[in-house]
Amino acid sequence: MATKVLEVRALKAQYGPTKVLHGMDFGVEDGGITTILGANGAGKTTTLRAVCGMVRTQGEITFAGTRIDGRVTESIVRLGVAHVPDGRGTFVNLSVEENLRLGAHTRRDKTEIAADFERMYGYFPRLKERRRQQAGTLSGGEQQMLAVSRALMLRPRLLLLDEPSFGLAPRIVQELFEIFRVINQTDRVSMLLVEQNAAMALRLADHAYLLETGRVLISGSADELGRDESIRRSYLGY
């Protein structure tokens, strides 16, 4: 049994008085890719935010053996969890290069950081072209690449991705997901992927959870879910 880099038990979350998650159990295998699918409003974004300490939660969240529920976001990040939020969260008034440098804020190893810069520019050549440009002037696709690169500059052990395909042309989505696969296999970065584009997500992931109104409805290997016609048609829209 492979170890889990992220284990979540009985997770409840709320925004003020509004309860959004009603007791979820899920996990991510070390080195694996897990995807969380579901309709709008099911609570997918809230799940990622809960892992990062951005909402009030109840329940247990364990990352690499350490309990992280109740901790503040910045200390969770420092343990090695990188989050690419919905809306991308780029620093729009700073340059591309400054955005990437901020990704490595918590690191001290200068030569490795420089090497990582080159690697990101290798994955996304367009970022290198625009490295002195203000991040806010980049196109949607480029900002997504920047957001992912910034998260990777942390050299995270776990990467949380919130709808990375949102608003992107299909060709770019394919490129992006290909890079995810490469990163997962060469750098052993585990991933928790929240996606609307169920087809692409299931092709990339090992394991999948289907979320409905704050609860896990179905859980299984990505292959199984992808092959099950009834699930696909009822819940995943294809």
Added chain:
Amino acid sequence: MTNNKDVIRRNALSRGQLIGLAALLAVACVLPFVVSNYRVFQLTLTLVYAIALLGLNMLTGYNGQISLGHGAFYAIGAYVAAILMDKFGVPYWLTIPAAGAVCLAAGFLFGLPALRLEGLYLALATFALGVAMPQILKYKGFEHWTGGVMGIVIVKPEPPEWSGLSQDRWLYFVVLVCLVAMFVIGWNLLRGRIGRAMVAIRDQPIAAQAMGVNTAMVKSLTFGVSAMYTGIAGALGAIVIQFVAPDSFNVFLSITLIVGVVVGGLASISGAIYGALFIQFIPNVADEISKAAPWAIYGVFLLLFMYLMPTGVAGFIRIVGGRLRQRRMR
């Protein structure tokens, strides 16, 4: 979910509230006869401040326009009253509506350019107004009217024969009558259509405009009415203190007024009274605690209030009342 009963209850006073108000009024009428003359003087000033605070609360609490310079309108009202009485022999009770009219116009005029300013920017503009006012009042060109740095001394009005009251007590009741009148007018204004428009503009200005509220007119009018209230308070204050001078209307007065509104409770009529009590009596308390640095103690009081009751006394009472009501319903 608010149902119809709650809406009706909010717009009219319940029997309990009416009885409470009547009792309060009764106490207010008896008070000047059981305390010393100096206390009557202090209480009269408290009532004056309450009128000023209601005016500022309309603008800042209900309409969301932050003014850190309302002392300027208080000063204008005070000087109008003083100049009319000193230079033109106008009887004191006529100067009050006069001051109100002048300040209504002044507030409306200031409100027009202020339309384009939001939040912080308006706060800064009004702050500048408050800081500059003493200098404007001291300007040599106006000295003939304003008395320059020395200011104007006012003769204390004599109570009429039939009242049988002392000067201080007579003034107390004059102010009390004005206060009741202004509060009733204000209460009607705020719970009517204009009041709702004011609050709508504060909370969702764009939606309000989209729904047909003439935002510009309401905002300028609110500024005018708010200035009018504070100007009337200024006139009354001048009559009570019998003296106006530029340096008594500096930026600290404006700061005192906004402190009173926030401590008393934003968007609350009763807040005006709590706030007035705070700004009139807490400095004395602070003085008792430390003769050497009374304002430092005052500042500490302010900090404590903001940490413990950020929504003011009225807001705190509302929260406690709500919790008590919840517990009773279980």
Added chain:
Amino acid sequence: MDVLLHQILSGLATGGIYASVALALVMIYQATHLVNFAQGELAMFATYIAWSLIQAGVPYWAAFFLTVAIAFALGVVIERVIVQPVEDKPILAVVIVFIALLVILNSLAGWIFTYTIKPFPSPFPTAPLFGNRYVSSHELGSIGITLVVLALIFVFFRFTPLGLAMRAAAQNPVSSRLVGIRVGWMLALGWGLAAAIGAVAGIMVAPTVFLEPNMMSGILLYAFAAALLGGIDSPGGAVLGGFIVGVLENVVGSIIGTELKLTVALVLIVGVLVIRPSGLFGKVHVTRV
């Protein structure tokens, strides 16, 4: 012509002071979207600390740097202890907290140091440089020190990792947390720097206006005007605005007399806000419906 040149250079000297305080205001505004009304009193209090050190026999420049360090620490402590508990409370409550700070500092200064006006030494020679008749050595030195401080701040924010983190925290606290920045401490640092800059401004202006608890109130108003003129979210603009306001104050003051100087500031502030609220270099804010 002579007189005009003198007015302009003199205006640049005071302008430098306004620029420094305006910069401190903008720094805190950028990080918190709040205007620190107590900025002037912080600077005044720091200047009194410098005065006490000098009175106790500490050499001028040692007192200068020690005061700047103490002011920095004071700023950090004030943010962590007094401002942080109310940062998520309604905005007017925070304004009152700043006002309370203003009042406390002013009163404490009066109590500890009395309200008597005190002279404050200048580190620069009394004889004008090169015997020129336009600007005193102190004014020139003041401009110099101001420019050095501003340059250091610029370098810090643009070229150091900590400066970058502070800029990020001010612009986007949520994303900053996602890269591991401790946003709360960045805020405290911002306050510390603002207090330090204010201290330098106070020490530079005290020889001219003399040391007393209310010495910074007029200056604070001009600093507001400067920050607004330059653009409340533009540090460079605030600095430029400071110099412009300084020169304007002097030139206009020599025409219409000094009694209405504060009124000039008022007119300037209202004028800027009505004509172009975002100032010369600030960003125009578009509200999304």
